[in-house]
Amino acid sequence: MNMKASGKLQEILSKGEFAVTAECGPPRGANAEVVRKKGELLKGYVDAVNVTDNQTAIVRMSSIAACTHLLQMGLEPVMQMVVRDRNRIALQSDIMGAYSLGITNILCLSGDHQSFGSQPDALNVFDIDSMNLIRTVQTMREQGKDMSGFELNEPPAMFIGAAANPFADPFEYRVIRLAKKIDAGADFIQTQCIYNIDRFKEWMKMAREEGLTEKVHILGGVTPLKSAGMAKFMNNKVAGMDVPESLIKRIAGVPKEKAVKEGLKICQETIAQLRETKGVHGIHIMAIEWEEIVGEIVEGAGLTPRP
Amino acid sequence: MIVGEQKPISEIKEIIAPYKKILILGCGTCVKTCFAGGEDEVAVLASALRLACKKDGKEIEIEEFTVERQCEDEFIREGAPAISRNEGVLSLACGAGVQALARRFVKIPILPGVNTTFIGVLEKQGVFTEECSGCGDCMLAIFGGICPFTRCAKKLLNGPCGGSQNGKCEVNPETDCAWQLIIERLKILGQMDNLRAYVPPKNWQTGLSGGPRKLVREDHII
Numbered sequence: 001m002n003m004k005a006s007g008k009l010q011e012i013l014s015k016g017e018f019a020v021t022a023e024c025g026p027p028r029g030a031n032a033e034v035v036r037k038k039g040e041l042l043k044g045y046v047d048a049v050n051v052t053d054n055q056t057a058i059v060r061m062s063s064i065a066a067c068t069h070l071l072q073m074g075l076e077p078v079m080q081m082v083v084r085d086r087n088r089i090a091l092q093s094d095i096m097g098a099y100s101l102g103i104t105n106i107l108c109l110s111g112d113h114q115s116f117g118s119q120p121d122a123l124n125v126f127d128i129d130s131m132n133l134i135r136t137v138q139t140m141r142e143q144g145k146d147m148s149g150f151e152l153n154e155p156p157a158m159f160i161g162a163a164a165n166p167f168a169d170p171f172e173y174r175v176i177r178l179a180k181k182i183d184a185g186a187d188f189i190q191t192q193c194i195y196n197i198d199r200f201k202e203w204m205k206m207a208r209e210e211g212l213t214e215k216v217h218i219l220g221g222v223t224p225l226k227s228a229g230m231a232k233f234m235n236n237k238v239a240g241m242d243v244p245e246s247l248i249k250r251i252a253g254v255p256k257e258k259a260v261k262e263g264l265k266i267c268q269e270t271i272a273q274l275r276e277t278k279g280v281h282g283i284h285i286m287a288i289e290w291e292e293i294v295g296e297i298v299e300g301a302g303l304t305p306r307p
Numbered sequence: 308m309i310v311g312e313q314k315p316i317s318e319i320k321e322i323i324a325p326y327k328k329i330l331i332l333g334c335g336t337c338v339k340t341c342f343a344g345g346e347d348e349v350a351v352l353a354s355a356l357r358l359a360c361k362k363d364g365k366e367i368e369i370e371e372f373t374v375e376r377q378c379e380d381e382f383i384r385e386g387a388p389a390i391s392r393n394e395g396v397l398s399l400a401c402g403a404g405v406q407a408l409a410r411r412f413v414k415i416p417i418l419p420g421v422n423t424t425f426i427g428v429l430e431k432q433g434v435f436t437e438e439c440s441g442c443g444d445c446m447l448a449i450f451g452g453i454c455p456f457t458r459c460a461k462k463l464l465n466g467p468c469g470g471s472q473n474g475k476c477e478v479n480p481e482t483d484c485a486w487q488l489i490i491e492r493l494k495i496l497g498q499m500d501n502l503r504a505y506v507p508p509k510n511w512q513t514g515l516s517g518g519p520r521k522l523v524r525e526d527h528i529i
Contacts, residue, residue, distance in 0.1 A: 170490050
């Protein structure tokens with residue numbers, strides 16, 4: 001892991017401290033105030049804010065622009081970049097552009113398929129895949145070259161993130177894929193939302209056995225559940241999500257007005273377990289359109305003040 | 308083979324609306340096998356159109372003919388007399404056949420009656436699946452004979468996305484996850500190491516992104 005990039009997230013992780021990041025979805029419109037408001041809610045509670053790139057294939061303000069708004073308020077962004085909408089020319093160009101604006105973290109993703117979004121008639125690009133994107137960003141940083149081998153006058157030195165889903169199939173392949181992402185250049189990994197902690201731990205064990213936790217910083221993904229309905233929806237309708245039946249029963253077992261509290265309790269228990277899991281170097285909180293709860297979760301977990 | 312599907316009759320009626328005398332020209336190769344444009348389909352469509360036009364009070368003369376292959380001049384020639392005596396031709400061939408006819412008969416409108424869908428295989432009677440996108444640079448050797456460019460909705464080269472569950476694709480639960488198939492096959496072949504190797508970005512120049520392709524076989528040119 002080369003240390004040319006220099007952001008707070010990288011610094012915290014390299015020091016061996018437990019990192020906290022949270023997600024921020026840009027608005028469906030051009031109002032920067034929405035981003036700033038979300039930023040305000042997260043300020044002081046997280047080390048970096050992860051900004052989605054047209055998530056669920058719904059057109060939103062660009063990740064680069066929203067990251068820039070956050071930067072201007074003194075927050076460190078992690079720019080998500082999906083390979084669904086741009087070919088390699090546009091991707092490389094945007095990476096350089098983002099770095100020139102002060103963005104030093106990138107999360108390389110495939111992207112949700114356009115058929116799930118609001119414009120399913122769109123053409124997808126997928127010129128390169130997320131693995132290729134990781135390698136591209138790494139080559140830019142380490143060798144100072146673009147994909148054609150052209151020497152860049154100032155290479156973007158991004159801290160590189162990638163995603164991993166310990167709950168998707170085929171399970172035995174998930175660790176191989178993680179290893180591939182690390183070899184391609186991933187510095188940190190953000191996992192899918194963790195509800196099935198046993199399966200997550202099994203995956204972590206496999207990762208440790210392969211020596212992968214020595215090479216990469218794994219941030220466990222958490223999303224607080226608000227209701228039994230949400231738990232069921234996530235389990236049944238969201239691809240690659242695993243909410244155990246026992247958890248659905250648990251949240252369904254409390255009176256409706258107490259479901260949110262129970263969901264937060266589950267979230268805290270998960271965070272506590274993650275902190276005890278060897279090789280987990282931080283958490284990533286994905287409180288979808290519920291940024292105001294992030295502070296409470298981080299404080300509740302005793303993870304404040306942030307360094 | 309090339310798989311196609313006949314256009315809905317309502318659309319065909321609109322396409323042929325300006326003409327009073329048309330030829331429905333079938334093709335006896337790929338589209339015959341997938342029940343879209345062989346001799347039988349020509350006959351059925353002609354009867355249906357005659358009836359539909361009669362109901363609408365529209366006079367139309369429909370002639371039927373089928374050639375062995377519409378994408379080759381040698382076979383198209385057999386249809387030349389019938390083509391020449393009609394105002395328009397409704398071709399039930401694939402897009403290549405339609406264009407081969409259009410190239411040869413410049414003054415007669417050649418109309419498509421089939422939507423060409425993909426290069427595929429007959430999975431079972433009446434079921435066809437897409438297997439190849441004609442990318443011009445076949446990599447099936449490392450993927451256990453299963454093409455991820457064609458059969459993964461995200462064209463992933465380096466393993467399955469996070470949406471693969473129970474062997475099915477997140478985009479369509481009726482579609483097998485191509486990567487699940489690749490992994491299972493490589494396991495059987497004892498080639499799991501292929502999965503660990505990084506697959507570099509695909510060179511799309513051999514595909515359609517380089518513009519329409521041409522294959523020249525000098526050794527066959529007389």
